[in-house]
Amino acid sequence: MSDISLVEAINLALKRAMADDPRVLMLGEDVGIDGGVFRATVGLLQAYGEGRVIDTPLAEAAIAGVSIGLAAQGFRPVAEIQFSGFAYSCLDQLINHASRLRARTRGRLTCPMVLRSPAGGGIKAIEHHSESPEAMFAHIPGLKVVIPSSPRRAYGLLLAAIRDPDPVVFLEPTRLYRAAREDVTDDGESSPLERCFTLRVGRDMTIVSWGAMINEALEAAELLAAENIDAEVIDVATLKPLDSVTILSSVVRTGRLVIVHEAPLTCGYGAEIAARAAKGAFTSLLAPVERITGYDTMMPYPRIEAYYIPNVERVVAAARRTMAYT
Amino acid sequence: MTTTVDYKPSLSRILDPNGKPVAPLPNFARDADQLTSLYRAMILTRAFDAKAIALQRTGRLGTYASSLGQEAVAVGLAAAMQPTDVLLPSFREHGAQLWRGITLKELFLYWGGDERGNDFAGPREDFPNCVPVGSHASHAVGVALAIRLRNEARAVVCVFGDGATSKGDVAEAINMAGVWKVPVVFVINNNGWAISVPVSRQTAAETLAQKAVAAGIPGQQVDGNDVLAVRAVVGQALERARAGTGPSVVEAVTYRLADHTTADDASRYRDDAEVSRHWPAEPLARLRSYLTNIGTWDKAQEETLLQDCNRKIEDAATEYLVTSAQPPSAIFDNIYADLPTELITQRDEALNAPTDVA
Numbered sequence: 001m002s003d004i005s006l007v008e009a010i011n012l013a014l015k016r017a018m019a020d021d022p023r024v025l026m027l028g029e030d031v032g033i034d035g036g037v038f039r040a041t042v043g044l045l046q047a048y049g050e051g052r053v054i055d056t057p058l059a060e061a062a063i064a065g066v067s068i069g070l071a072a073q074g075f076r077p078v079a080e081i082q083f084s085g086f087a088y089s090c091l092d093q094l095i096n097h098a099s100r101l102r103a104r105t106r107g108r109l110t111c112p113m114v115l116r117s118p119a120g121g122g123i124k125a126i127e128h129h130s131e132s133p134e135a136m137f138a139h140i141p142g143l144k145v146v147i148p149s150s151p152r153r154a155y156g157l158l159l160a161a162i163r164d165p166d167p168v169v170f171l172e173p174t175r176l177y178r179a180a181r182e183d184v185t186d187d188g189e190s191s192p193l194e195r196c197f198t199l200r201v202g203r204d205m206t207i208v209s210w211g212a213m214i215n216e217a218l219e220a221a222e223l224l225a226a227e228n229i230d231a232e233v234i235d236v237a238t239l240k241p242l243d244s245v246t247i248l249s250s251v252v253r254t255g256r257l258v259i260v261h262e263a264p265l266t267c268g269y270g271a272e273i274a275a276r277a278a279k280g281a282f283t284s285l286l287a288p289v290e291r292i293t294g295y296d297t298m299m300p301y302p303r304i305e306a307y308y309i310p311n312v313e314r315v316v317a318a319a320r321r322t323m324a325y326t
Numbered sequence: 327m328t329t330t331v332d333y334k335p336s337l338s339r340i341l342d343p344n345g346k347p348v349a350p351l352p353n354f355a356r357d358a359d360q361l362t363s364l365y366r367a368m369i370l371t372r373a374f375d376a377k378a379i380a381l382q383r384t385g386r387l388g389t390y391a392s393s394l395g396q397e398a399v400a401v402g403l404a405a406a407m408q409p410t411d412v413l414l415p416s417f418r419e420h421g422a423q424l425w426r427g428i429t430l431k432e433l434f435l436y437w438g439g440d441e442r443g444n445d446f447a448g449p450r451e452d453f454p455n456c457v458p459v460g461s462h463a464s465h466a467v468g469v470a471l472a473i474r475l476r477n478e479a480r481a482v483v484c485v486f487g488d489g490a491t492s493k494g495d496v497a498e499a500i501n502m503a504g505v506w507k508v509p510v511v512f513v514i515n516n517n518g519w520a521i522s523v524p525v526s527r528q529t530a531a532e533t534l535a536q537k538a539v540a541a542g543i544p545g546q547q548v549d550g551n552d553v554l555a556v557r558a559v560v561g562q563a564l565e566r567a568r569a570g571t572g573p574s575v576v577e578a579v580t581y582r583l584a585d586h587t588t589a590d591d592a593s594r595y596r597d598d599a600e601v602s603r604h605w606p607a608e609p610l611a612r613l614r615s616y617l618t619n620i621g622t623w624d625k626a627q628e629e630t631l632l633q634d635c636n637r638k639i640e641d642a643a644t645e646y647l648v649t650s651a652q653p654p655s656a657i658f659d660n661i662y663a664d665l666p667t668e669l670i671t672q673r674d675e676a677l678n679a680p681t682d683v684a
Contacts, residue, residue: 065464109454
């Protein structure tokens, strides 16, 4: 056991997956000698050689496509897309091929690949480096979409993603890469996909979030506690397939729902959760569902990105509104 | 000034359009059985084509892409492959798929709108058709990389059309294959037309084979209506690939004698006169002339072959037509290895969906 950062936990999970299973390969831009621009793959080339840690030419769509070919042949490719803004080139491959290879061939060919990419803002990065595209991926049937929010969950969820028999998009919150450190035991234990994690139990409202925004959600819950508002906080973790049971049973208990995400509001993943609550917890709702999200704007350049990314104050204000609603 | 890259496009041809040899015959072409196998496969492909179109016209098959006039590309490349090689077709390689052991019934099922047509019993590692043009080129690189990582003496053939060469997917894949020297042969089925757009409006390049030059790999043209030349050239490229020498591009120059698909009407954009000009170069008559000239083929054999092909095709079509559609629950089959809870709910809804509003 040791205290490590989220990116170190990613690295630890990758090392463990490669050690456990010779079918696991790394590929992507700068994943070899450079160890990845965020150092997520550091040391893997030295440990496993060029046959299993493959620096690719600069071609994101082909990185996804090559992974599909490898996966169909029985390998377990883990592709890194350097920044989520570059992952849009992979959408065609994910939509038309990776996600439906199993169904098109009635299970004859399958696609057990992982596409990893950093996501989200807050690190003062240059444009196109701070995107939150999770809802786009979550709209694709046949894909799984996973976003960890802590080093321990990053380790367990990434192992689960790599061992999964189907394609997984694994979005890593850039802002958390080197934020909090946590004890992570390298025990090879995966965390379940299709499971939300209740990080804080509460009775007055349910705050649902994922990825980096979990920190704002938890902080808001602490501030609300000082006002005697007892908030439950749920980390969705796996957006697709969604564990609605955990979310809905919480909302049925609390009667109030605040959804927090960094991606734009319209057609954001919060809309899906709100719709499920509107149906599955209709008679329990005591207040309108609140969505605290990024705006329907471009992710601004970093000098003003802090005004775009939802802050704790916005979450607390929304929580107070739901409590005040009569 | 010095020449830094010396590239001279070449076009290989063994039989001219009259079936007269214009180059030394490769060894396989000295074997009458091999020659007649190629001929039989092309006849079967054309007969399948005719039946598929007839079924589509009578509402019993979906939109279908004819391979009329391009049989030599498909049959030639498939004949050059070993059974253990892997094929990633576009959607006009029926002849290659039949050669490799996909059945007529499976092809009918696929074009009839049934996923089970892709679960073929024969070449289990071959990919299904790639309808989004050219986006399978990188899959071929992945398959070839897998083969190389396992140190196997196998190779991959990826087929796409002239239109696909305008796409970044193809450029990325050819480039990556060149960097990694993986065992893949990209066969460009240049049939002159991407629906209504002729090659002259697709690229300013003199040949499509030269797309290989920028990737640093060999690229050459072959007469795509000469099945002997296609088999020979793709065969050489595959041998280089299996030997670890690296990938190649082969541009098979042929002509699309039919509409793009049954949903297309080529008379909107293409002169009949152009089509007529290309008929004399079509691949079946060419090989038949040669076989007849060397005394290994006669009218009686032709009659028997046509009857045999038609019987097989009628039998397969009947088998296809009597195959029940999958049940509604099949919508949810194979979306994931294990159906997630929320999809189990959706499946239950689908199975209990109202069928009338009464």
